[in-house]
Amino acid sequence: MTENSAIRTIPRKSLHEELVDRLQMLIITGELQPGSKVPEKDLCAQFGVSRTPMREALKVVASDGLVRLEPNRGAWVAPLTISEVEEVFPILGVLEALSGELACQNITDDEIEAVRALHAQMIKSYEARDLEAYFSVNQKIHRAILKAARNDTLTASCQALSLRMQRARYLANMSDERWAAAVEEHEQIMDYLARRDGKNLARTLLAHMRGKQASVIKWLKSQGGQV
């Protein structure tokens, strides 16, 4: 039993960094429910660590906005609200637009081909209506563009903000129309990237983000405006 359940010590990188990743994942996937209390003690037990590194990790996750610390009352999973979505998506929009412009200045032919391959894969996932696979490849494409932008700070900023929105993407289903529109937008994105047309790529990425925002908000409203 090399691979078993429950308690397992965590090897690679510093304990608190690993815990930051795990906490983020628990929150994004909804295993830790929005608005609920973060069960510090239980999580310590689950991961087999003491409170010290767990609390260090919670401070970091809180500074990214995924949890909220209440003095003497512990940590709470920040709910995803409409107003938060309305705040974050416009920021992500301009950041992704910037990443598009920079990518066009720096991307290599090989990288373009790699993105093209991902794009083809994504289309397949769309045609198979495999949302899971679609999301996964979609993220890879956006990450590839970010990587080509050659700006680690931009990458970090985008990822921190994306995390907060990914909860919605995990839980929300896109409408058929929105999905079709998103795919269409991605065709354009691929096209402008291949031509290294920074201005148009930026414009399209911004519009793409606006589409996502509308879609997420629509879903959030159907959920009663939160989570």
Place this chain on the structure above:
Amino acid sequence: MTENSAIRTIPRKSLHEELVDRLQMLIITGELQPGSKVPEKDLCAQFGVSRTPMREALKVVASDGLVRLEPNRGAWVAPLTISEVEEVFPILGVLEALSGELACQNITDDEIEAVRALHAQMIKSYEARDLEAYFSVNQKIHRAILKAARNDTLTASCQALSLRMQRARYLANMSDERWAAAVEEHEQIMDYLARRDGKNLARTLLAHMRGKQASVIKWLKSQGGQV
């Protein structure tokens, strides 16, 4: 001895939050030298706290990029490099541009008048060649615009990135020409804001940031490319 030197306990807000602020300040002002080791033990003694909250604060400051944690080797003050400046300023540029657009949509007449007052104060500081005062008011203006944008996430993002650049602004002197140009840009900024001309305000803020970037890089190069 209610008020004495050295060791003094810290009251308001949680200890680690207060320590985050203090650490940031020590780094921005250069009291903690770029590239040097963060003297954890000494700082604990200086602030009269134990290592636990200090280390929690260091983790948060590290996630903002002001210090770098090396496993088993402690925390080091991140040096300010040319490539970092070249990464951060373009991001700040698009974020401030966005803040300008949003501000124009949301700012009240009273707020415009408040900014106008700050602007006048800044001009006075310029005419008196009081750099200290100039910087201080300048920051207030940018913060007022951010506030008018009604987007707390944007405010937080800008401030986190600004912090990393402020070390340069603290230490660097602007050239006379750059200073004059900056003031001229601020005249335009004031003008477009008063007219609520979002597009032009965004464009001007972006250009303003490019000017700052060039100025900081010029100074950094004169310092041997770092710090």
Place this chain on the structure above:
DNA sequence: AACTGTAATTTTGAATTCATAATTTAGTCA
């Protein structure tokens, strides 16, 4: 004097302990 290996010391990462604040439970009285 420079180099290498080893012991002593210091620093780091994480667990544990401890004081205090918050919450829950139990009990009292109307």
Place this chain on the structure above:
DNA sequence: TGACTAAATTATGAATTCAAAATTACAGTT
């Protein structure tokens, strides 16, 4: 029964302790 108070319990924030890692000091060799 229900509202209120007080005791007990639990959770939190921070200091302390402890094991492991890194750094420094030092002796012995060339």
